[in-house]
Structure formats: C-alpha cells, structure tokens
Amino acid sequence: MENIDQLAALGLFDAQVPRYTSYPTAPVFSTDVGPSFQVKALSVLDPNAPVSVYLHIPFCERLCWFCACRTQGTRTLNPVERYVETVKAELSLLWDAIPAGLRMGRMHWGGGTPTILPPHMIHDLATAIKRIIPPAEAFEFSVEIDPTMVDEAKISALADQGMNRASIGIQDFSPMVQAAIGREQPYDVTKDCVGLLRRAGITSLNTDLVYGLPNQTEDAITSTIEKVLSMEPDRVALFGYAHVPHMAKRQKLIDETVLPGDVDRYRLATRAALFFQSAGYDKIGIDHFAKPEDSLSRAAATGSLRRNFQGYTTDTCPTLIGLGASSISRFAEGYVQNAAATAAYTQRAEAGMLAGYRGHILTKKDILVARAIEMLMCDFRIDQLALSERFGAPAAMLEPIHTHVLQTFPSVTFRTSDGLAIRPDGRALTRLIAQHYDQYVTEPARYSKAS
Ligand SMILES: C[S@@+](CC[C@H](N)C(=O)[O-])C[C@H]1O[C@@H](n2cnc3c(N)ncnc32)[C@H](O)[C@@H]1O
Ligand code: SF4
Incomplete structure (x- = not known):
C-alpha cells in the first residue's frame, strides 16, 4: 500500500486535532x-x-x-x-x-x-x-x-x-x-x-x-x-x-x-x-x-x-x-491566560487587576501526560523508563494507552525497549496519536486538520 493510502486508512485526512x-x-x-x-x-x-x-x-x-x-x-x-x-x-x-x-x-x-x-x-x-x-x-x-x-x-x-x-x-x-x-x-x-x-x-x-x-x-x-x-x-x-x-x-x-x-x-x-x-x-x-x-x-x-x-x-x-492581551503564562502549578480582547485586557489592567481570567491548575497526572505528549511531538517516541524514573508508579497509567495506540496504528508504531515509537513514515499521524493520550478530548471541530 502506498504510504498516502496507509495514512488515509489510519484517519489522517478525517482528523481535526490540537497542535499540542x-x-x-x-x-x-x-x-x-x-x-x-x-x-x-x-x-x-x-x-x-x-x-x-x-x-x-x-x-x-x-x-x-x-x-x-x-x-x-x-x-x-x-x-x-x-x-x-x-x-x-x-x-x-x-x-x-x-x-x-x-x-x-x-x-x-x-x-x-x-x-x-x-x-x-x-x-x-x-x-x-x-x-x-x-x-x-x-x-x-x-x-x-x-x-x-x-x-x-x-x-x-x-x-x-x-x-x-x-x-x-x-x-x-x-x-x-x-x-x-x-x-x-x-x-x-x-x-x-x-x-x-x-x-x-x-x-x-x-x-x-x-x-x-x-x-x-x-x-x-x-x-x-x-x-x-x-x-x-x-x-x-x-x-x-x-x-x-x-x-x-x-x-x-x-x-x-x-x-x-x-x-x-x-x-x-x-x-x-x-x-x-x-x-x-x-x-x-x-x-x-x-x-x-x-x-x-x-x-x-x-x-x-x-x-x-x-x-x-x-x-x-x-x-x-x-x-499583553490573550497571552498565556505557564507556571509549575498551571496556566493562566490574560483577557483575550484588547478592551477587556485594558479594563482589567486599568482597574488595578492582573489580567489573567482563565486557566488550568495542573494535576500530577496532567504533568505526566503533558511530558508524554511532548516526547511524542518532539522525539516521535515515549520513553516510558524516563517517565517512570521521574513520576514513579503513576507513570504506569500510560501502559493501557500504549497498548491501544499500538493496536490502532499497528503499521506505523512499535514497542521499544523503553516504551513506544512512531515509524518515520507514520509521523504525519503524530498529533492524532498524541490525542489518544489526551485526557480532555473536546469537540473536534475546534481544531485544524491533522494533515
Ligand atoms: C503572528 S504571525 C506572523 C508575524 C508577522 N505579523 C507577519 O505577518 O510576518 C505568525 C505566523 O503564524 C502563521 N499562521 C498564521 N495564520 C495561520 C494559519 N491559518 N494556518 C497556519 N499558519 C498560520 C504564519 O506562518 C505566520 O507567519
Ligand atoms: S494578519 Fe498578516 S500581518 Fe497580521 S499577524 Fe497575521 S500574517 Fe502577520
């Protein structure tokens, strides 16, 4: 099968996923x-x-x-x-x-x-x-x-x-x-x-x-x-x-x-x-x-x-x-985004308030998943050993997801001695694969095409 057909069969052209x-x-x-x-x-x-x-x-x-x-x-x-x-x-x-x-x-x-x-x-x-x-x-x-x-x-x-x-x-x-x-x-x-x-x-x-x-x-x-x-x-x-x-x-x-x-x-x-x-x-x-x-x-x-x-x-x-307006700050504890519209941002600053108006407090599980997704997006692999060293026993929660990913994308992913990796000809699917680790999958139409 030509690579493009294989990627299509795995859902590349149907997916709308975050850029993570x-x-x-x-x-x-x-x-x-x-x-x-x-x-x-x-x-x-x-x-x-x-x-x-x-x-x-x-x-x-x-x-x-x-x-x-x-x-x-x-x-x-x-x-x-x-x-x-x-x-x-x-x-x-x-x-x-x-x-x-x-x-x-x-x-x-x-x-x-x-x-x-x-x-x-x-x-x-x-x-x-x-x-x-x-x-x-x-x-x-x-x-x-x-x-x-x-x-x-x-x-x-x-x-x-x-x-x-x-x-x-x-x-x-x-x-x-x-x-x-x-x-x-x-x-x-x-x-x-x-x-x-x-x-x-x-x-x-x-x-x-x-x-x-x-x-x-x-x-x-x-x-x-x-x-x-x-x-x-x-x-x-x-x-x-x-x-x-x-x-x-x-x-x-x-x-x-x-x-x-x-x-x-x-x-x-x-x-x-x-x-x-x-x-x-x-x-x-x-x-x-x-x-x-x-x-x-x-x-x-x-x-x-x-x-x-x-x-x-x-x-x-x-x-x-x-x-500035809409900027996101990241702290070890979580994210906070400034008011997005310039008028709302100005109003807050002029009222003597920092402009953060929405955000997310990171749980330990978020930090673990965030690092796993970052590994995929940067290295096309998840180093489970490194995650276990850093996060201890909770890192095992990723194992069933690895198994599911290996079953869903059998031709383009494989087990490694320390986790899971994406083959070079399957890397166009990285965002799609990363989404399987995302614990907050939301309305797909909000995102752009995976391809
Ligand atoms: C803040 S913008 C550009 C900076 C500068 N204002 C300019 O026009 O050169 C940063 C980049 O986002 C990318 N970008 C903007 N809209 C996009 C879209 N709809 N899809 C993909 N990339 C986009 C463009 O490559 C753009 O250069
Ligand atoms: S509208 Fe044009 S000039 Fe302005 S940020 Fe977008 S790409 Fe740059």
Missing part, C-alpha cells in the same frame, strides 16, 4: 482560575531561576485573509500607543507580585505584528519590561517580524535592546497564492529585510512558510523554497494551513474552491520536506527544519527539544510570564 503547544490545550482552560492564582504563582517563583517572558502585540496594519492569529487591524498608532501604556500598567502590577531579584533568560515578542511599534515605543516597552524583570547574563530576545512592516530604524532599535533572534513571515512567494490569501509580499522586500537583520547582528533567523494555501501548487512551493534557501535561514517553520473560518472570521474571504485537497496538501508538505532535507536541513518535530549547527537541531539530537506556545524551542525554563 500545551497540555492541556487552551480550550480546556476554565474561568475558575484567574488573577488570584496568578498572584500566588508569581509570588512563589524562585528568584534564582530565570524566567521566560512573552509579549503579545495584537495589531497589524494589514489583515491577511489566511491569518488565524489573534490580532486587529489599525491604520493609526493611537490604539498601539494606548496599548503600550496598558502593558506598562500590567508591568507595575507584576512588580508587586514577583519576588525581588527575578531575572529573565528569554524574551519573545509576537503578534500580530510587533514591528508596527515605532522605535520610541520599542525602547519604551523594552525598557519598562527590563526595569521589572532585568535580563539574566545569558539573554535571548526574539521578535516576529513582518518584512513589509519594518525598516532600518526599527531593526536597530530592537537590536539595541538586545534582539538576537528574529522570525519573519513569508508563507509563499507566488503572486497567485499571495493574491488568494490577501497578503502581498515581494521577494526583494523580504530579502532586504533579511539583509538588515543580518547586518544588525541577528545570529538566528527563522522563516515561516505555510503549505495547503489556496492556489498553491508543487511548483509554487518549490520556487518559494528556492527563494527562501537563498536567504540562508537558520530555521524554517512549515505550518499546515489551518482553515478555521468559524474561529478566524477573516478567512471567509478565502475562496475555498481553490484550496488544495487532502492528497494535494499532503504532497505539498512532503515535497517541501524533501527539498529542505536535500538542501542539508534537519527535520525537527512535525513542522520545523533547522541547519545541523543550529541549537534546535542539536536539541533534537540530544533529546532536549521542547514544545511551547511558540512551537519548537530549546527553552527548558519552567516559567513563562505572558504579557
């Missing part, structure tokens, strides 16, 4: 967990363990039709200016909650489009954050950049603040695809942006691509990848297009009749993966590629790859402090 950037996934969060949990979790942080910080900028000057990110369009900087003030108010509340001496090891600005901020706002925000949580000695600062919404002054402001990693959105360079997704982005503009970033001292550059877009053909994706390779990114994220117009209303502008079918979508992903691998990139997890010398490749090779809200990472820090 957290466990439990965000739809499980409840409003029973809010600011009081947040204050308590912040107050007991160990000041000797650097934290990671995520700042969400929920604004874009253009609203691309395909985009499922939480963001809003604006033609003026007025709402952005007000938002910066609100984040500063949130930071003062944070200052009251955290222990003295806390440092940050990593900071990531995502969105939306962080590069909508003009240089003076970049300095203002970065300085305000560093005043509350100063950078640790080894500090990494990464920023998501829209190449059409950035210039030399913004890049040098970010670099002055310590930006050493950047991620640029590309998606696809084909004009036919760009027209169909409402996102115009010339190759020359993107290439110039990469030049500016490299000259500003960026040592790690990621590019985001998407397969499964309307009008996208194998030729289009191949030509896009050739152009991407000429920019020599250190990492590439190749996301499957999540078409979820019930959640991302702007996707209603996408002409569904020109979306590739399931099989074409699979072929696009396979063609792209082969292309990157033959160009010398390592395949990382389900949807990333990295140069062999990149820290992501090294982490994958040594079993220290991790998965968090930004996708694959080398960040092993247990604490993530989320700033």
Whole structure:
C-alpha cells in the first residue's frame, strides 16, 4: 500500500486535532482560575531561576485573509500607543507580585505584528519590561517580524535592546497564492529585510512558510523554497494551513474552491520536506527544519527539544510570564491566560487587576501526560523508563494507552525497549496519536486538520 493510502486508512485526512503547544490545550482552560492564582504563582517563583517572558502585540496594519492569529487591524498608532501604556500598567502590577531579584533568560515578542511599534515605543516597552524583570547574563530576545512592516530604524532599535533572534513571515512567494490569501509580499522586500537583520547582528533567523494555501501548487512551493534557501535561514517553520473560518472570521474571504485537497496538501508538505532535507536541513518535530549547527537541531539530537506556545524551542525554563492581551503564562502549578480582547485586557489592567481570567491548575497526572505528549511531538517516541524514573508508579497509567495506540496504528508504531515509537513514515499521524493520550478530548471541530 502506498504510504498516502496507509495514512488515509489510519484517519489522517478525517482528523481535526490540537497542535499540542500545551497540555492541556487552551480550550480546556476554565474561568475558575484567574488573577488570584496568578498572584500566588508569581509570588512563589524562585528568584534564582530565570524566567521566560512573552509579549503579545495584537495589531497589524494589514489583515491577511489566511491569518488565524489573534490580532486587529489599525491604520493609526493611537490604539498601539494606548496599548503600550496598558502593558506598562500590567508591568507595575507584576512588580508587586514577583519576588525581588527575578531575572529573565528569554524574551519573545509576537503578534500580530510587533514591528508596527515605532522605535520610541520599542525602547519604551523594552525598557519598562527590563526595569521589572532585568535580563539574566545569558539573554535571548526574539521578535516576529513582518518584512513589509519594518525598516532600518526599527531593526536597530530592537537590536539595541538586545534582539538576537528574529522570525519573519513569508508563507509563499507566488503572486497567485499571495493574491488568494490577501497578503502581498515581494521577494526583494523580504530579502532586504533579511539583509538588515543580518547586518544588525541577528545570529538566528527563522522563516515561516505555510503549505495547503489556496492556489498553491508543487511548483509554487518549490520556487518559494528556492527563494527562501537563498536567504540562508537558520530555521524554517512549515505550518499546515489551518482553515478555521468559524474561529478566524477573516478567512471567509478565502475562496475555498481553490484550496488544495487532502492528497494535494499532503504532497505539498512532503515535497517541501524533501527539498529542505536535500538542501542539508534537519527535520525537527512535525513542522520545523533547522541547519545541523543550529541549537534546535542539536536539541533534537540530544533529546532536549521542547514544545511551547511558540512551537519548537530549546527553552527548558519552567516559567513563562505572558504579557499583553490573550497571552498565556505557564507556571509549575498551571496556566493562566490574560483577557483575550484588547478592551477587556485594558479594563482589567486599568482597574488595578492582573489580567489573567482563565486557566488550568495542573494535576500530577496532567504533568505526566503533558511530558508524554511532548516526547511524542518532539522525539516521535515515549520513553516510558524516563517517565517512570521521574513520576514513579503513576507513570504506569500510560501502559493501557500504549497498548491501544499500538493496536490502532499497528503499521506505523512499535514497542521499544523503553516504551513506544512512531515509524518515520507514520509521523504525519503524530498529533492524532498524541490525542489518544489526551485526557480532555473536546469537540473536534475546534481544531485544524491533522494533515
Ligand atoms: C503572528 S504571525 C506572523 C508575524 C508577522 N505579523 C507577519 O505577518 O510576518 C505568525 C505566523 O503564524 C502563521 N499562521 C498564521 N495564520 C495561520 C494559519 N491559518 N494556518 C497556519 N499558519 C498560520 C504564519 O506562518 C505566520 O507567519
Ligand atoms: S500574517 Fe502577520 S500581518 Fe498578516 S494578519 Fe497575521 S499577524 Fe497580521
């Protein structure tokens, strides 16, 4: 049987499953967990363990039709200016909650489009954050950049603040695809942006691509990848297009009749993966590629790859402090998400309240399952021995699930001396297999296609 038929028979094209950037996934969060949990979790942080910080900028000057990110369009900087003030108010509340001496090891600005901020706002925000949580000695600062919404002054402001990693959105360079997704982005503009970033001292550059877009053909994706390779990114994220117009209303502008079918979508992903691998990139997890010398490749090779809200990472820090509307914080005790709408977030901060409004307190079983799912998503295997060493006897609760998975996916999974693994030709099913371990499986239509 051809691999594609085998994967279809195992349900690849029927499934809608989470991307497992957290466990439990965000739809499980409840409003029973809010600011009081947040204050308590912040107050007991160990000041000797650097934290990671995520700042969400929920604004874009253009609203691309395909985009499922939480963001809003604006033609003026007025709402952005007000938002910066609100984040500063949130930071003062944070200052009251955290222990003295806390440092940050990593900071990531995502969105939306962080590069909508003009240089003076970049300095203002970065300085305000560093005043509350100063950078640790080894500090990494990464920023998501829209190449059409950035210039030399913004890049040098970010670099002055310590930006050493950047991620640029590309998606696809084909004009036919760009027209169909409402996102115009010339190759020359993107290439110039990469030049500016490299000259500003960026040592790690990621590019985001998407397969499964309307009008996208194998030729289009191949030509896009050739152009991407000429920019020599250190990492590439190749996301499957999540078409979820019930959640991302702007996707209603996408002409569904020109979306590739399931099989074409699979072929696009396979063609792209082969292309990157033959160009010398390592395949990382389900949807990333990295140069062999990149820290992501090294982490994958040594079993220290991790998965968090930004996708694959080398960040092993247990604490993530989320700033801004909709940001999620992660503590050893659980998750808490800030109010999602900018207005609700602002209202809370202005009322002198931390903005967390829903979350989840982790049980011991959650932590065990979370690690098992992370192992699958990162390493395509579950090391039962390592789980037993860390979690003791309760790790045995996974055994019946392993048996069930081995029976359900017999041709693509196998027992190992220490647990269970997915064969290379079955890795497209990883999210589907991971879902069998999920103790909170919810309404399937909320998620995107598994393929
Ligand atoms: C916050 S956005 C992009 C950053 C920046 N605003 C830009 O446009 O370049 C991060 C990435 O999410 C991915 N993304 C957004 N919507 C998506 C969707 N519906 N399906 C798959 N990936 C998506 C895109 O690859 C995008 O570059
Ligand atoms: S892809 Fe980037 S610029 Fe386009 S809407 Fe999404 S966040 Fe905004």
